[in-house]
Amino acid sequence: MSEHRIELTLNGDRHQATVEGRKTLCDFLRADMGCTGVHIGCEHGVCGACTVIVDGLAVRSCLMLAVQVDGCEVTTVEGLTGSDGALHPVQQALRDEHGLQCGFCTPGIVMTLAALTQASGQTYADSLLEAMSGHVCRCTGYQGIRRAALELAASTEPNKA
Ligand code: FES
Ligand code: FES
Numbered sequence: 001m002s003e004h005r006i007e008l009t010l011n012g013d014r015h016q017a018t019v020e021g022r023k024t025l026c027d028f029l030r031a032d033m034g035c036t037g038v039h040i041g042c043e044h045g046v047c048g049a050c051t052v053i054v055d056g057l058a059v060r061s062c063l064m065l066a067v068q069v070d071g072c073e074v075t076t077v078e079g080l081t082g083s084d085g086a087l088h089p090v091q092q093a094l095r096d097e098h099g100l101q102c103g104f105c106t107p108g109i110v111m112t113l114a115a116l117t118q119a120s121g122q123t124y125a126d127s128l129l130e131a132m133s134g135h136v137c138r139c140t141g142y143q144g145i146r147r148a149a150l151e152l153a154a155s156t157e158p159n160k161a
Contacts, residue, residue, distance in 0.1 A: 011079030028066035
């Protein structure tokens with residue numbers, strides 16, 4: 001069984017860890033780092049529940065190995081909320097538009113939308129809605145999630161308030 005020493009920045013803090021070569025990133029984040037907001041659904045890249053941000057990009061953590069984030073900056077949903085408890089704009093939009101019910105899919109959706117809105121500072125409705133097509137929600141019927149994505153786009157697209 002091969003073990004590897006890795007270093008990463010997780011939610012703003014530097015960490016070192018020893019991981020098995022076969023350990024997935026989602027298992028590492030949940031079991032070793034206590035980030036239980038990383039939800040595991042399908043475990044084969046389809047549902048989007050396990051999405052986290054690695055070096056600015058939204059990734060499916062069930063499809064990555066922990067060793068692959070050596071030297072990377074990783075953000076989970078635990079790292080989005082401000083130290084004062086203030087919700088991230090994506091979280092606020094989902095709350096405002098009733099875009100969640102049981103919440104199982106929610107962290108993954110939040111991370112995908114956060115990665116897109118943080119990447120450019122400008123977001124477009126089409127790109128946000130297209131990104132949402134990669135997330136499965138068994139509860140909401142998607143309309144609240146769709147409204148939240150549109151609210152985010154409306155607040156960041158050029159020439160819009
Ligand atoms: S658990 Fe990773 S995409 Fe479903
Ligand atoms: S809110 Fe329950 S799966 Fe999306």
